[in-house]
Amino acid sequence: MAAAGPVVASIVGARPQFIKAAVVSRALAAAGIREFLVHTGQHYDYGMSDLFFRELEIPEPRLNLAVGSGSHGRQTAAMLEALEEVFVEMHPALALVYGDTNSTLAAALAAVKLHIEVAHVEAGLRSFNMRMPEEINRILSDKISSLLLCPCQTAVDNLAREGVTDGVHLSGDVMYDAALFYAGRAPGIDQTCAAEPGEGNFYLATVHRAENTDDASRLGGIIQGLEGLPYPVLLPLHPRTGKRLEELGIHPSGALRLVEPVGYLEMVALQRAARVILTDSGGMQKEALFHSTPCVTLRDETEWVETVEAGWNILTGADPEKIASAVGRFESAPPVTVCRPYGDGHAGRRIASLVKAHLDDRSGRG
Ligand code: UD1
Ligand code: UDP
Secondary structure (H helix, E strand, C coil): CCCCCCEEEEEECCHHHHHHHHHHHHHHHHCCCEEEEEECCCCCCHHHCHHHHHHCCCCCCCEECCCCCCCHHHHHHHHHHHHHHHHHHHCCCEEEEECCCHHHHHHHHHHHHCCCEEEEECCCCCCCCCCCHHHHHHHHHHHCCCEEEECCHHHHHHHHHCCCCCCEEECCCHHHHHHHHHHCCCCCHHHCCCCCCCCCCCEEEECCCHHHHCCHHHHHHHHHHHHCCCCCEEEECCHHHHHHHHHHCCCCCCCEEEECCCCHHHHHHHHHHCCCEEECCHHHHHHHHHCCCCEEECCCCCCCHHHHHCCCEEECCCCHHHHHHHHHHHHHCCCCCCCCCCCCCCHHHHHHHHHHHHHHHHHHCC
């Protein structure tokens, strides 16, 4: 029988949240904290969800709300309604939410309205672009969280500028923990979709942000930029982007090779073996730095400013000429600085201690 004591509800729904939860769930278990994991069902394809649970050995979610895809309002509302029921039934002591997706906001909002405290992993990030759905999700989730677990000093400073200092902790980034923990389990490059062209002979790309996929001219610019690069470009295709390319009748050619989304371990192997990573993903920008692979970010701004300041990341937006020139810069002068702004690889452990201290303090207060 499980030990008695407060229960933490962890809510996940999208690919990067599974990776973050893999680290935190392990740390919570090691600290003797009881957790129940809820999957909202925001991501549901095998290669976007189950594959991660299997290969990262994440505990089976207690519940899958199977909310699926939809417009922002519809998807967030369905999650809110379902999560409210879950929280009323389970009455957890704390809701643990991750990152900046619709699952994050719905969970934080459902919890706080029931007077369940919220802990936000990856608090304090800002792009300062309110047209991004993620920026809205982050700002609102931070606003209603009691424990704000920041991956880097920039995030702490962003919150301080907004007048938020209570409950703010510099925990480090659980994505760095994941990169270190799983590094030894990544397959050899010959076991991946890059077996041909082989180690060091390709660029790796991912594209999925709404600002790029929902704007035909931006998506066209990115595809054109990738097609024109001097080595093959492997692009594990997010289903959102696949659907848009189909709608727009875009059939990539030139250097660009579309492949199915890959699991995290295969992704680590690809990230290490690529000449340059080109991406609009938040997680991939940092992983490029963790694995010392230069990164070209296909956005106009980034939350992860340290990667740019250290010389490992260049922002190009969706302009094909800027993409070509950034890759050319890295090809002729690869970055050399060593930069570790995202903690020491023990963010998960620190988060578990902070959660435990918070719960103890709360029960002490009665
Ligand atoms: C979501 C997050 C984004 C995060 C990303 C991680 C929001 C607003 N956005 O974006 O912050 O970076 O996850 O990958 O929460 N689809 C499938 N199968 C799936 C999942 C999605 O086909 O398993 C397709 C559907 O057509 C869906 C579209 O992808 O409408 C977008 O999915 P959604 O979860 O709404 O947003 P993402 O772009 O994945
Ligand atoms: N990722 C993966 N397979 C893929 C694409 C991404 O395992 O085909 C991993 C990537 O290494 C990173 C995380 O998913 O750890 C990032 O997720 P995504 O880019 O979907 O979301 P974001 O970080 O932008 O929110």
